Amino acid sequence: MNVLDAILQRRSHRGTFQKRDIQVDDLDKLIEAARWAPSPFNVQPWELVLIREAAGKSALAGLTERAVIAQFKDAKFLDDNSRWMRVTEKAWQELGDGVLLADHVTLPKPLQDAPEKLLQGLLKNAKSFTLLGHLGAGKIPAKEIALQVREAPLLMLVTMNCKRYPPGEGGTRWMWLSMGMLIQNILLTATTLDIGVQFVSAPLERSADREQIRRLFNIPIFHEVITLLRLGYIEKDTESAVRLPTSAFVHFEKMK
């Protein structure tokens, strides 16, 4: 597969995975792809923690579950979220950005068949969902996501060693940039191997949870935990995605 094909085929994989481990030679390829990411002054600030055993997966699943339940009670989080949630496939395709609500949350049955207008109205008042959150509405999606984390064949924590900063005022910015490049190398290589990857951001949103992760996995204080990925061989390729047209972000000579 050439690079452009991998870029176009890569999707965030939110479904289940085949119940088999990632083969050693495939894992080696993912690691090798990560190793060759560019970084400022070649500082290579990254480290990876690969979690294959149940204890580590369970701990991260538990943290994810608690974090999602808390998000459902957090008015600001819900409000910020609603800006990027699309309630119908049609609206999602037309707008070309954001994420499809149904891809992220299994709605309670009555809401699954609710008219678009009602769902949109509810999202506009996303803050009012905190009431539902306090009544336990977050528990079902939280359990679903936690189960996916627990059952993933491989979890990967990506960390940035802040002692390996490059010279110059912009040091930290350039380090973060290179972390993104490392992650993209992993995502594209995974695509060529039929391995699906999903970012699991919920357990990294709150600093207390990041601290907990550091302690659980012996990650030194001078590391920033950048992301958590779940990986496995794709079972069914059902993911779709949308993008803005190129005219929305490409400018020649100057921005208009």
Ligand SMILES: Cc1cc2nc3c(=O)[nH]c(=O)nc-3n(C[C@H](O)[C@H](O)[C@H](O)COP(=O)(O)O)c2cc1C
């Ligand atoms: C930094 C970052 C964090 C993300 N966090 C999540 C996440 O927590 N859960 C999830 O399902 N997808 C997550 N995503 C995936 C995005 O939702 C996805 O990239 C976007 O909707 C475009 O879809 P695509 O990746 O299939 O092209 C994240 C992506 C990035 C780059």
